[in-house]
Amino acid sequence: MLWILSAYFLLLHSPGNAEPKEKMVSQELMVLIAEEGQSINLTCKFMHTIEGLYLKRTFAKPTDVLFITYHGKNKKEDSAYKNRTEYFEVNNTATITLKQLKENDSDGYMCTATLTTDTGLKLKNSPVKFLLVVKAPSEKNFESPWMLYIFISVLMLLVFMLGSYIIYHADIKKCFQQGHAKKRQNFIYEDMTYSLRCQNTENKKNQYAM
Secondary structure (H helix, E strand, C coil): CHHHHHHHHHHHHCCCCCCCHHHCCCCEEEEEEEECCCCEEEEEECCCEEEEEEEEECCCCCEEEEEEEHHHCEEEECHHHCCCEEEEEECCEEEEEECCCCHHHCEEEEEEEEEEECCEEEEEEEEEEEEEEEECCCCCCCCCHHHHHHHHHHHHHHHHHHHHHHHHHHHHHHHHHHHHHHHHHHHHHHHHHHHHHHHHHHHHHHHHHC
């Protein structure tokens, strides 16, 4: 997709507005691919204690997806993500789960946190940006294991029937060939007998002629 490549380039080169340019650090881009209805985890690590955290959409549809305070006790979701997020935090690492994904959730995502540092509260972006691509679910050939069992059983039955058919016709062909060979042998035998009879008759005629 062209927009994915464009987003990849823009996310790599967009520092966000949480830090001054002279203090910006390079950010890693993680590409996540999922199907509709699935869930994915976005993990954001920081060097200091998280006092508050935003999960932001940053490219196609800039939005504050989620706002967390008090280490997850207070959570505010965007209406498009209502009841579709989970938050877990431990050791200055926040993990956000997006559930029941939709195709229009495809976008760039980034965590921005208010951190307690030695010099006070500071707003910083996570060192990782995310490019989420949600695609339509792939077609499933079997809706349940029973369908698979039925398919295998039918396939085995067809193989058995085909094998029986081949063996049956091979036996018929063999019998036909044996019968044909026997008839040919009998024909040769009768022909030889006839020739001998003719030869004997001619010999007798010659004797009478003498």
